[in-house]
């Protein structure tokens with residue numbers, strides 16, 4: 556517990572609160588020029604701060620978005636994009652007060668889900684967030700990489716200049732849409748920071764290419780290259796880093812990879828946080844030219860209105876299962892839910908599988924199976940027959956992915 560005051564910030568408090576956020580992440584507070592670039596993406600709306608007297612010492616921030624769930628619906632969601640406590644006020648319950656209040660605030664606004672990327676995997680489980688989406692980091696050795704003859708193709712790729720990219724990429728992302736569970740809508744206020752960080756960074760350090768298919772532009776990639784040694788050294792090596800790659804379908808995605816792999820002088824491609832089912836190995840003549848260098852928790856979800864969120868996704872055909880949920884911070888979610896291919900209803904029937912809000916979030920998009928979570932002790936099983944049924948009900952064809960940093 557603490558005696559701090561948690562409240563929404565005012566317009567006048569935005570800059571000092573932004574300074575608090577970046578300092579907690581070990582960066583310098585903004586000078587006038589930096590603040591000028593970021594302030595458009597840092598509204599007072601949806602920012603709660605903890606105040607010690609008049610001084611803000613903790614922040615939690617979100618923006619309104621929508622998130623795709625299995626079956627194709629998109630649900631109103633809060634993207635939690637900043638959590639920080641001043642270094643001299645940590646471990647006194649500040650973030651606990653802030654995140655608890657934020658869950659209620661988002662629910663009042665009609666959000667069904669909250670999502671975040673976590674700096675550390677140990678912080679958010681206690682607040683009911685679960686690692687609902689994994690991502691993989693890929694390394695491709697270009698000299699060994701070529702696409703198989705049957706790899707699909709649907710058009711061609713062209714480079715854009717920076718100014719064109721700033722208008723084309725947001726339009727393209729909107730057109731491609733959140734077609735995979737876990738993907739979010741990128742609202743207008745999200746883009747200025749992206750343009751500053753990627754497209755304009757370092758005076759054109761990043762390059763942008765778009766794919767045009769039979770129906771028009773349908774994919775893009777933002778990437779940068781760096782020389783690891785000088786041109787005249789024997790081990791001269793250029794590394795290409797993929798920062799953002801989205802396309803409407805597998806053929807357009809493959810053409811973008813074909814473009815990157817075919818780039819002269821590039822020795823290696825690194826692509827962090829890609830979908831875990833990205834089929835690069837199946838596309839290459841030498842499947843070992845690509846390695847997964849890491850699998851990470853990519854996106855954490857929190858079901859705010861468990862009944863509505865559970866009802867919004869679809870389920871496979873399998874015997875119904877009764878899940879018993881215990882939600883410590885939003886106790887109105889606590890109870891039993893009967894999950895079936897026809898939908899979800901609250902029930903008084905005894906729970907066959909008992910789980911926490913964190914485990915439910917891990918199950919929700921289909922990234923984890925009920926059997927795997929039960930095997931890890933994260934689901935308590937009272938009826939073993941319910942496990943294979945839950946595995947089938949929640950099973951998804953395409954693994955979830957977010958692909959947007961916030």
Ligand SMILES: CC(C)(COP(=O)(O)OP(=O)(O)OC[C@H]1O[C@@H](n2cnc3c(N)ncnc32)[C@H](O)[C@@H]1OP(=O)(O)O)[C@@H](O)C(=O)NCCC(=O)NCCS
Pocket residue numbers: 579580637638639640641644645646647648649650651652672673674675677678
């Ligand atoms: C992470 C951070 C926000 C936690 O804030 P805090 O006010 O110290 O957290 P609280 O005092 O409310 O702690 C709540 C619980 O989480 C635990 N906890 C807090 N930070 C933790 C961490 N980094 N690792 C593991 N446990 C942590 C506390 O021990 C406490 O556990 P308890 O309830 O069992 O006692 C804060 O340390 C911070 O600002 N860190 C740097 C910036 C950062 O990482 N932000 C997150 C960006 S995603």
